[in-house]
Amino acid sequence: MYVKLDNQPLTLINADLTIEFLTPTLLKVHELNGLLTQAGFKAEEEQLCALHERRLLVCGVSELTDENLRSAMSSAIKTAMNYSYRSVKLSPYAQHHFKALIEGAILGSYQFNSYKSAPKEITLKEVIFSIDDIDGVSLNVDDLTSILEKSRIVAHATNFVRDLVNHTPYDMTPQGMAVTAESLANSHDLKCTILDVNGLEEEKMNAMISVGRASINPPRLIHLAYKPKNPKKVITLVGKGLTYDSGGLSLKAAASMVTMKMDKAGGCAVMGIIKAVSELKLDIEVHAFVGAVENMIGGNAYKPDDVLVAKNGKTIEVRNTDAEGRLVLADVLGYAQEKIKADYIFDYATLTGACMVALGPYTTGVMGHNEELKQSWLTASEKAGEYCGILPFNRHLKKLIKSDLADVCNVSSKPYGGAITAALFLDNFIDDNMKEKWVHFDIAGSAYTESAWDVNGYGGTGAGVRMTLEWLLKLQKQGNN
Ligand code: BES
Ligand code: ZN
Ligand code: ZN
Numbered sequence: 001m002y003v004k005l006d007n008q009p010l011t012l013i014n015a016d017l018t019i020e021f022l023t024p025t026l027l028k029v030h031e032l033n034g035l036l037t038q039a040g041f042k043a044e045e046e047q048l049c050a051l052h053e054r055r056l057l058v059c060g061v062s063e064l065t066d067e068n069l070r071s072a073m074s075s076a077i078k079t080a081m082n083y084s085y086r087s088v089k090l091s092p093y094a095q096h097h098f099k100a101l102i103e104g105a106i107l108g109s110y111q112f113n114s115y116k117s118a119p120k121e122i123t124l125k126e127v128i129f130s131i132d133d134i135d136g137v138s139l140n141v142d143d144l145t146s147i148l149e150k151s152r153i154v155a156h157a158t159n160f161v162r163d164l165v166n167h168t169p170y171d172m173t174p175q176g177m178a179v180t181a182e183s184l185a186n187s188h189d190l191k192c193t194i195l196d197v198n199g200l201e202e203e204k205m206n207a208m209i210s211v212g213r214a215s216i217n218p219p220r221l222i223h224l225a226y227k228p229k230n231p232k233k234v235i236t237l238v239g240k241g242l243t244y245d246s247g248g249l250s251l252k253a254a255a256s257m258v259t260m261k262m263d264k265a266g267g268c269a270v271m272g273i274i275k276a277v278s279e280l281k282l283d284i285e286v287h288a289f290v291g292a293v294e295n296m297i298g299g300n301a302y303k304p305d306d307v308l309v310a311k312n313g314k315t316i317e318v319r320n321t322d323a324e325g326r327l328v329l330a331d332v333l334g335y336a337q338e339k340i341k342a343d344y345i346f347d348y349a350t351l352t353g354a355c356m357v358a359l360g361p362y363t364t365g366v367m368g369h370n371e372e373l374k375q376s377w378l379t380a381s382e383k384a385g386e387y388c389g390i391l392p393f394n395r396h397l398k399k400l401i402k403s404d405l406a407d408v409c410n411v412s413s414k415p416y417g418g419a420i421t422a423a424l425f426l427d428n429f430i431d432d433n434m435k436e437k438w439v440h441f442d443i444a445g446s447a448y449t450e451s452a453w454d455v456n457g458y459g460g461t462g463a464g465v466r467m468t469l470e471w472l473l474k475l476q477k478q479g480n481n
Contacts, residue, residue: 074108241267
């Protein structure tokens with residue numbers, strides 16, 4: 001499906017169907033008010049009404065906000081896709097809503113059919129935006145074109161991440177992630193370095209190796225680099241790439257194991273982000289590191305009671321092999337900081353079920369030491385249409401991961417605040433000079449869904465991609481001043 005701009009007012013554009021968003025107030029003054037009201041349409045939030053003989057699809061929104069329009073656009077596209085329309089047209093509403101509508105269209109029309117033997121054929125090929133707002137006032141074509149180009153890149157990167165996450169653990173092994181990274185590097189002028197187990201041993205990444213030891217699919221460390229000529233800043237992104245999390249010897253219960261192919265979502269997100277960064281040609285150097293590992297059981301599995309030595313020399317008492325993501329991240333964070341001296345380091349991980357308990361299934365947990373920096377992420381996520389919430393550190397929680405045997409324990413001694421104690425564990429692997437420049441994102445809830453919400457259908461959501469690109473675009477703008 002192709003989203004494009006037609007340099008004409010809406011009425012002059014040829015398309016099979018027109019999409020309109022109506023608030024109750026707009027409905028009252030609509031020329032088809034009588035017909036729509038008769039059909040039971042009240043412009044309630046998420047209410048859709050198709051007048052096929054008029055080639056019109058109307059969607060209710062309480063107010064014309066980005067959040068409402070993005071979600072309504074996604075529902076409208078899904079509805080249009082159920083019929084045999086080939087093209088739809090609509091107004092960008094206002095320049096500042098255009099991005100939300102484009103993203104709603106591209107994210108809402110996403111389908112993952114790799115495992116369907118006979119996927120349903122979709123006839124809808126084009127979403128055409130006019131250049132007039134709803135009052136008929138002509139908008140600036142150059143501005144609209146630039147918004148369209150950027151939003152397309154961001155939305156397609158999100159769908160790219162969804163595709164990766166949705167692949168089965170059989171198809172998307174650590175080596176599968178590495179091959180994907182290599183082909184991304186070839187098509188996008190990125191540099192790609194892959195470490196296999198020998199490389200990990202040389203780098204003394206004992207924690208990551210231990211997590212992957214019982215799997216027939218050996219771990220891979222992926223490093224993708226985007227290096228523009230005169231970068232204004234250097235950013236490191238680290239992603240948890242557990243291609244499957246069975247829990248290891250602390251085996252998950254059957255019901256909680258299902259969906260654990262999504263435990264690679266953080267790693268997939270950083271690959272999608274760097275893809276978009278290179279397409280947007282940002283003047284920011286970006287490094288994406290992925291710890292791609294499978295957490296399995298077997299005679300050589302790592303065990304509760306083991307003590308692991310991480311890359312930075314710290315020792316870790318393992319009391320639960322299902323708290324494996326933090327072990328992998330400990331090493332990858334250590335490696336990333338040693339290799340790249342960055343201005344900021346951000347990590348993305350489906351790290352804890354506790355994050356979902358704390359914030360619900362839609363919201364990404366934001367943790368770190370720098371209040372201003374965390375706040376900048378809340379602003380970016382809100383603009384981008386993702387939900388974020390800050391989970392605060394405190395010194396009492398820090399004590400809960402003390403170990404009597406080693407430097408730190410991989411699980412907390414108390415059952416509450418698990419998202420924060422996990423982040424405080426990671427803090428042990430952040431160098432002193434990076435403490436204020438680090439943010440950890442727990443995307444355990446936001447990265448995957450089994451029931452559609454907002455612009456997300458069943459499966460991976462691409463959490464982290466839109467908000468990070470928003471944050472980076474802002475950084476790029478600040479650098480220009
Ligand atoms: N990958 C899981 C976290 C997770 C749970 C992500 C549910 C998405 C949905 C992680 O590796 C894990 O198992 N964490 C444990 C930690 C516990 C053993 C301290 C958890 O959350 O139960
Ligand atoms: Zn786990
Ligand atoms: Zn995990």
